[in-house]
Amino acid sequence: xxxxxxxxxxxxARELNAAIAGEVRANEPMSAxxxxxxxxxxxxxxxxxxxxxxxxxxxxxxxxxxxxxxVGDGSNLLVSDTxxxxxxxxxxxxxxxxxxxxxxxxxxxxxxxSQAIAAAASGGLGGLEVLYGVPGSxxxxxxxxxxxxxxxxxxxxxxxxxxxxxxxxxSAAPRDLEMSYRHSALQEMDPAPFVVSAVFGLRAEEGSTxxxxxxxxxxxxxxxxxxxxxxxxxxxxxxxxxxxxxLIDAAGLKGMRVGAVEVSEKxxxxxxxxxxxxxxxxxxxxxxxxxxxxxxxxxxxxxEVRLLGDWPDE
Ligand code: EPU
Numbered sequence: 001x002x003x004x005x006x007x008x009x010x011x012x013a014r015e016l017n018a019a020i021a022g023e024v025r026a027n028e029p030m031s032a033x034x035x036x037x038x039x040x041x042x043x044x045x046x047x048x049x050x051x052x053x054x055x056x057x058x059x060x061x062x063x064x065x066x067x068x069x070x071v072g073d074g075s076n077l078l079v080s081d082t083x084x085x086x087x088x089x090x091x092x093x094x095x096x097x098x099x100x101x102x103x104x105x106x107x108x109x110x111x112x113x114s115q116a117i118a119a120a121a122s123g124g125l126g127g128l129e130v131l132y133g134v135p136g137s138x139x140x141x142x143x144x145x146x147x148x149x150x151x152x153x154x155x156x157x158x159x160x161x162x163x164x165x166x167x168x169x170x171s172a173a174p175r176d177l178e179m180s181y182r183h184s185a186l187q188e189m190d191p192a193p194f195v196v197s198a199v200f201g202l203r204a205e206e207g208s209t210x211x212x213x214x215x216x217x218x219x220x221x222x223x224x225x226x227x228x229x230x231x232x233x234x235x236x237x238x239x240x241x242x243x244x245x246x247l248i249d250a251a252g253l254k255g256m257r258v259g260a261v262e263v264s265e266k267x268x269x270x271x272x273x274x275x276x277x278x279x280x281x282x283x284x285x286x287x288x289x290x291x292x293x294x295x296x297x298x299x300x301x302x303x304e305v306r307l308l309g310d311w312p313d314e
Pocket of ligand 1: 133147148149150224232233234235236237238243244245246247249266267268269304
């Protein structure tokens with residue numbers, strides 16, 4: 001869908017808005033939907049609030065050949081300043097529901113990971129808090145196989161429900177999703193499927209015990225990560241057996257800047273922005289860091305954040 005067809009985008013948005021209970025916005029700045037607070041406009045930014053909404057959005061976009069891309073809370077996205085074409089679809093409403101039955105905890109893909117952790121603790125279930133501090137939604141967490149040094153999402157996931165862009169749905173176990181460090185097979189599927197919910201296998205525990213563990217994790221994280229600045233969490237994946245933060249630090253790159261974007265002095269795998277930054281500044285800083293780390297250590301760091309829209313070749 002060419003960006004110049006602004007009128008087309010607006011009339012598509014009106015038409016789709018009339019067909020679903022959720023919301024459709026045309027030319028929506030992605031700076032409002034990413035934790036970095038950066039990024040140009042999405043042609044269409046859609047919030048689907050129910051299964052029937054999602055089916056209607058998929059059908060509408062299929063008929064009109066509008067590319068569809070699922071998005072979560074934008075904590076792992078770097079959107080180009082020139083924006084992104086097609087429809088970015090976020091799940092909300094009924095997709096935010098959380099429920100527990102025995103030691104099984106079901107979370108809608110639109111729910112925040114932090115909300116899910118709090119709800120599990122209140123329901124007397126422990127285990128999900130290994131993800132404490134991971135920003136983003138449950139759906140994004142499954143897609144990325146989010147994790148911390150205390151555990152990965154795939155360790156506690158029993159199954160995820162997936163809806164393909166042709167509308168077919170299926171339940172998949174972590175094994176079917178080939179989950180490994182920051183990887184699921186969903187990342188290689190084109191067009192990208194939607195994770196609509198996830199079932200976790202947790203264990204019965206006193207809520208207060210779980211909450212004490214959460215407080216300790218919160219303290220550790222505040223001590224180690226620059227949480228007062230906007231970022232998208234870790235920029236690079238950890239290479240096998242090492243830490244991207246340690247490598248960037250050892251290469252002496254803390255404090256390196258492009259424009260208003262800086263390699264955090266507190267944790268070198270976080271890029272923070274202070275002031276008028278652009279997504280392109282983040283990208284240029286990432287490429288500089290990647291080059292310098294390769295020169296100094298021979299390690300080729302891979303981005304953990306997902307680039308959307310147009311970017312120069314590396
Ligand atoms: N380190 C440095 N300098 C730094 C940063 C880290 O020397 O600037 C050293 C630390 O001292 C430590 C090692 O590197 O010995 C590992 O650091 P840390 O414990 O902070 O963990 P990490 O591997 O950098 C991972 C996840 C984080 C998660 C933390 C805590 C990745 C890419 N990052 O970080 O996840 O919060 O563990 O469990 O796997 C994210 O993915 O967005 C994220 C924040």
